[in-house]
Amino acid sequence: xxxxxxxxxxxxxxxxxxxxxxxxxxxxxxxxxxxxxxxxxxxxxxxxxxxxxxxxxxxxxxxxxxxxxxxxxxxxxxxxxxxxxxxxxxxxxxxxxxxxxxxxxxxxxxx
Numbered sequence: 026x027x028x029x030x031x032x033x034x035x036x037x038x039x040x041x042x043x044x045x046x047x048x049x050x051x052x053x054x055x056x057x058x059x060x061x062x063x064x065x066x067x068x069x070x071x072x073x074x075x076x077x078x079x080x081x082x083x084x085x086x087x088x089x090x091x092x093x094x095x096x097x098x099x100x101x102x103x104x105x106x107x108x109x110x111x112x113x114x115x116x117x118x119x120x121x122x123x124x125x126x127x128x129x130x131x132x133x134x135x136x
Contacts, residue, residue: 026076028071028073028083029099029100030096031098032094033069033091034094036092037091042057043055045086046072050078052074053074053075057070071101083100
């Protein structure tokens with residue numbers, strides 16, 4: 026079972042997470058998600074455990090205070106695939122006559 030753990034204190038590390046959940050059974054993996062730009066914790070992580078142990082940990086740790094913050098513990102959802110290319114800020118589109126911009130869009134109309 027893959028478990029989402031949110032609202033973590035930014036000082037909590039992988040080993041701390043493993044220790045917290047280790048009280049409920051064998052922890053297969055425990056990982057804090059780090060910000061790529063700053064290298065600091067993003068305040069959440071994931072723990073992988075066997076289903077029975079994971080369910081018990083999930084039930085008993087949700088709302089428990091750890092280092093001054095109440096944990097938000099739930100079963101992790103499968104990450105959805107992102108669409109490739111197009112859309113979004115500065116994505117997709119393109120082409121057209123570059124000498125015109127939005128201001129003179131009306132001037133391009135033919136009457």
